[in-house]
Amino acid sequence: MNVYVILKQTFDTEEKIVVRDGEVDEEGVKFTINPYDEYAVEEALRLKEQLGGSVTVVSAGPPRAAEALRTALAMGADEAVLLSDERIRTDEYGIARLLAAYFRSRTYDLILGGNFSVDNGAGQVAVRLAKLLDLPHVGSVTRLSVSGNRATAERDAEGDTETVEVPLPALFTAQQGLNDPRYPSLPGIMKAKKKPFQQLGLDELGLSEADIAAKTERTSLSLPPERKAGRILQGSPQEQACELVHLLKTEAKAIP
Amino acid sequence: MGNTYVVVAEARDGKLRQVALEALHAAELAKDNGDRIAAVLLGSNLSEAAAELARYTSGQVIIVDHPDLKTYNAEAYFAALRQALESLQPQTVLFGHTAAGRDLAPQIAAWLNAGQISDVIAVEKAGDAVYYTRPLYAGKAIEKKRFLAGPQVVTVRPNNLPPAPLAASPAEIVPFDYVPPSSLRSVVKDVVRKTAGKADLTEARIVVSGGRGVRSAEGFRPLEELAEVLGGAVGASRGACDAGYCDYALQIGQTGKVVTPEIYIACGISGAIQHLAGMSRSRIIIAINKDPEAPIFKVADYGIVGDLFEVVPLLTEEFKRALA
Numbered sequence: 001m002n003v004y005v006i007l008k009q010t011f012d013t014e015e016k017i018v019v020r021d022g023e024v025d026e027e028g029v030k031f032t033i034n035p036y037d038e039y040a041v042e043e044a045l046r047l048k049e050q051l052g053g054s055v056t057v058v059s060a061g062p063p064r065a066a067e068a069l070r071t072a073l074a075m076g077a078d079e080a081v082l083l084s085d086e087r088i089r090t091d092e093y094g095i096a097r098l099l100a101a102y103f104r105s106r107t108y109d110l111i112l113g114g115n116f117s118v119d120n121g122a123g124q125v126a127v128r129l130a131k132l133l134d135l136p137h138v139g140s141v142t143r144l145s146v147s148g149n150r151a152t153a154e155r156d157a158e159g160d161t162e163t164v165e166v167p168l169p170a171l172f173t174a175q176q177g178l179n180d181p182r183y184p185s186l187p188g189i190m191k192a193k194k195k196p197f198q199q200l201g202l203d204e205l206g207l208s209e210a211d212i213a214a215k216t217e218r219t220s221l222s223l224p225p226e227r228k229a230g231r232i233l234q235g236s237p238q239e240q241a242c243e244l245v246h247l248l249k250t251e252a253k254a255i256p
Numbered sequence: 257m258g259n260t261y262v263v264v265a266e267a268r269d270g271k272l273r274q275v276a277l278e279a280l281h282a283a284e285l286a287k288d289n290g291d292r293i294a295a296v297l298l299g300s301n302l303s304e305a306a307a308e309l310a311r312y313t314s315g316q317v318i319i320v321d322h323p324d325l326k327t328y329n330a331e332a333y334f335a336a337l338r339q340a341l342e343s344l345q346p347q348t349v350l351f352g353h354t355a356a357g358r359d360l361a362p363q364i365a366a367w368l369n370a371g372q373i374s375d376v377i378a379v380e381k382a383g384d385a386v387y388y389t390r391p392l393y394a395g396k397a398i399e400k401k402r403f404l405a406g407p408q409v410v411t412v413r414p415n416n417l418p419p420a421p422l423a424a425s426p427a428e429i430v431p432f433d434y435v436p437p438s439s440l441r442s443v444v445k446d447v448v449r450k451t452a453g454k455a456d457l458t459e460a461r462i463v464v465s466g467g468r469g470v471r472s473a474e475g476f477r478p479l480e481e482l483a484e485v486l487g488g489a490v491g492a493s494r495g496a497c498d499a500g501y502c503d504y505a506l507q508i509g510q511t512g513k514v515v516t517p518e519i520y521i522a523c524g525i526s527g528a529i530q531h532l533a534g535m536s537r538s539r540i541i542i543a544i545n546k547d548p549e550a551p552i553f554k555v556a557d558y559g560i561v562g563d564l565f566e567v568v569p570l571l572t573e574e575f576k577r578a579l580a
Contacts, residue, residue, distance in 0.1 A: 160448060
């Protein structure tokens, strides 16, 4: 099995967001593999352990994203590819085209990604990529099994579970519950340093800036208004319950 | 001639989903005078949902009603919508940011070579420009975006925009003849409905959510009873999901779902930053926790310091009385 994982480096979910000069401040921030992409890496490693083959991790991002790829190598991936170029300033449309240009020269059985990224949260790139490569896809997968040249996936659809069968090659996006990702081992970290790591820019991918020009742009960035602490209700539990329902009616007007 | 806005609507259990009306409202906010709106409803057995949708728009309601579309299939839904859109030539296509919408919208965007702005919570128009507001980091930050070029694809987060008002006269309902592709690569083998008849977490008006303080799967029972009395949905913190008390499908937070109900009731949830990101845009937050120092109280409108196993059943009884 030739398994590819597309992954993104994101802020650790414990991080607070600070806006400076209209941008999200990255100073001192801890970065990780996007948690959903981490499930995808783990699933790829399990498929390789079960069926043989290789796992390649691919990221489109700034130079710092190399660190996330190295973590994936330390978890057990065989090769890493960073699509990075200072001329890449684009949106999901452009990133999907960039990845598609890379994959057009590869052969693969499965491409795995995360359901969405915990930073931008748009959930577009993986599905766009499937469409650009004309692959069947199953999104938001909580179980995946491969048999011969077919895969069966269970998909979480707002709590319902849909079982979908597709022929390979195909693309899947990982949902929470798919697996429990391993931690990189110390020998894994040592080995990762010697694994193939390729960096490709627009020229190597045969793309111009115009080919991946964004279709959308951000016009402002702000922090949400802070919530103020309200009041702690007093009295016995019975009195508190009674008071709460009363306040929801009269003050909050949240129930009839 | 103006541009065409297409709102893609869904039904659930034969009923129109509320987010369809919210997406319709988004289209009304974005469009210029002279632009037209058409709604496309995809699924099976749609007559009731189509009639409902038609009351809220004076444009057309196009229904793609086919047994193959009874349950969501990424390829079949794409094929059906593509056929409908080919004749409509839209400038902008709007979806609900639902399980189906999240999967279908990027397919349409890729096919149209379009930009997409996902998970929109507000739409503003200033002159000719339309600005779409959306959360980043699950709501820890907010951005406004606009399109640089067309066509455009938008997904609208449930429970954030008001629904479109009733139209002066109901829209015309136009059936569309969907020609299923000769073969589909994806086959939906089975659907297990765990949520039949229950409010969907992201669309629920009231969410009752449990954390580690719930202590077991069994401990969710009183929360479920409260949610049932309120017609709401049950959610959970990452702690409760990781501990195996409930399914990950219920998780609310930066990983998991983001919810914006009218009332959010957090039971035994301490309020880690990643959980707060997923619920702090709720209109009213109620926290029940034994620990008076729990961070959840810093964002709660009303706090009860106490044992959830004592307080929640009392609340259920009080709500029963109040709503009777």
